[in-house]
Amino acid sequence: MKWTGIVGIAVVIFVVVSVGVYVYFNMNGDSSGISLGSNFRKIAISEGGSYEFLLKIENNKDYRRYFDIHVEGLEDFVELERNQIELGAEEEKQVRISISNFNSRVKGVYVGSLNILSEGSSQRLPVILEVESDDVLFDSNVVVYPSRAIAPGETANADVKIFDLANIGTSSVEVTYFIKDFTNNEIYSEMENKVVDGSKVEFTKSVLIPGGVSDGDYVFGCAVSYKGYVGTSSTNLRVGQAEADTFFEENLLYFIAFLAFIALIFLSFVFYSIYSRDRLVSELKCQYQRELKRQSGELDEKEKRNESQLKTVEEKRVNRKLFRKVKKEKKKALDRILGQRKETLRKLKKANKKDEMKRQINKWKKSGYNVNVLIKTKVPSVDDVKAQIRKWKKKGYDTSVLEK
Numbered sequence: 001m002k003w004t005g006i007v008g009i010a011v012v013i014f015v016v017v018s019v020g021v022y023v024y025f026n027m028n029g030d031s032s033g034i035s036l037g038s039n040f041r042k043i044a045i046s047e048g049g050s051y052e053f054l055l056k057i058e059n060n061k062d063y064r065r066y067f068d069i070h071v072e073g074l075e076d077f078v079e080l081e082r083n084q085i086e087l088g089a090e091e092e093k094q095v096r097i098s099i100s101n102f103n104s105r106v107k108g109v110y111v112g113s114l115n116i117l118s119e120g121s122s123q124r125l126p127v128i129l130e131v132e133s134d135d136v137l138f139d140s141n142v143v144v145y146p147s148r149a150i151a152p153g154e155t156a157n158a159d160v161k162i163f164d165l166a167n168i169g170t171s172s173v174e175v176t177y178f179i180k181d182f183t184n185n186e187i188y189s190e191m192e193n194k195v196v197d198g199s200k201v202e203f204t205k206s207v208l209i210p211g212g213v214s215d216g217d218y219v220f221g222c223a224v225s226y227k228g229y230v231g232t233s234s235t236n237l238r239v240g241q242a243e244a245d246t247f248f249e250e251n252l253l254y255f256i257a258f259l260a261f262i263a264l265i266f267l268s269f270v271f272y273s274i275y276s277r278d279r280l281v282s283e284l285k286c287q288y289q290r291e292l293k294r295q296s297g298e299l300d301e302k303e304k305r306n307e308s309q310l311k312t313v314e315e316k317r318v319n320r321k322l323f324r325k326v327k328k329e330k331k332k333a334l335d336r337i338l339g340q341r342k343e344t345l346r347k348l349k350k351a352n353k354k355d356e357m358k359r360q361i362n363k364w365k366k367s368g369y370n371v372n373v374l375i376k377t378k379v380p381s382v383d384d385v386k387a388q389i390r391k392w393k394k395k396g397y398d399t400s401v402l403e404k
Contacts, residue, residue, distance in 0.1 A: 032121035033061040044130040050100035058092035073112025073184030107230035109221035111180040130232040137166040139231035142222045149238040152213045158205045170197045174225040215240025288338045291369040322380040333371035
């Protein structure tokens with residue numbers, strides 16, 4: 001494969017990884033231009049208690065907008081400090097949210113959300129509210145597995161633990177199970193009695209997800225009642241996607257990291273190949289420069305030896321003139337050989353034969369540059385200089401100008 005093809009593959013992988021990372025980290029609300037300070041709230045209050053928190057809303061657009069705040073599913077529990085705010089570009093504000101059992105609703109687990117809307121876009125803050133007795137005698141803890149999304153018609157299993165907090169001893173408690181969506185609509189409920197013998201009892205509850213249930217996030221809740229005292233617990237449950245799709249979603253960061261690693265390997269290989277080949281071309285140029293310097297140095301030494309044996313200014317001027325001509329011809333011969341060798345490397349590089357390029361470079365390094373067969377003028381001696389002057393005078397050339 002040519003290195004240009006490898007570069008193309010590496011670029012494609014890099015783009016795919018970049019897009020994947022961008023989509024993954026920006027799929028939660030960036031398109032709406034709304035950013036919330038949190039993405040989930042689970043709150044527990046007693047039957048006469050209350051709770052407050054600050055909801056941070058940020059306008060991610062570069063212009064002023066109005067934001068409407070709506071409560072869904074928890075209208076009987078939630079009071080808003082205000083239901084509309086105005087935010088400038090990139091501005092953020094906090095809205096006080098008050099939650100209380102002011103309508104004396106029965107104890108249990110309630111599910112809803114705070115919806116923030118602006119210009120047709122929206123963001124949702126899911127909220128789970130657990131309302132317990134002032135005194136909790138029996139409490140519970142629930143964990144649903146498998147952790148992946150469960151398709152309608154499949155079974156969700158819940159590990160349920162019930163704790164005797166008041167050390168009452170062997171007792172029968174009433175346990176209510178249910179599944180709700182985040183508009184507080186119930187898609188499943190069941191009640192049964194359990195005997196708690198000791199400090200706790202642990203068991204598995206299997207629930208069939210009803211067919212036709214919409215994909216999305218749900219809450220599996222559990223309420224333990226004993227003589228009017230109620231303790232609650234809840235956990236998230238996702239309904240919908242196939243196992244393979246969910247596995248990919250849950251491990252998306254690992255896939256991205258793996259693709260990034262592969263891209264890094266490709267890019268490293270590409271850059272190394274380019275560097276290695278360019279280094280070979282650079283080595284060829286270095287050979288040329290060393291040879292040019294060596295041969296120029298040899299000619300300079302011979303020129304000086306001739307000059308030391310010549311007496312007149314005329315002879316010394318002719319000596320320099322003849323050596324300039326030889327240097328010029330040798331330079332042309334060296335350039336011609338360099339051009340031929342560059343063309344050879346270019347063909348090998350195009351054929352992706354890096355090893356052959358290395359062998360050829362080493363071969364040229366040993367053989368050097370033999371330019372003697374390419375030039376017509378030999379290196380002049382002292383006798384050659386004097387003979388050249390006699391030749392010019394015989395032809396009638398005025399060599400007296402060389403004296404000036």
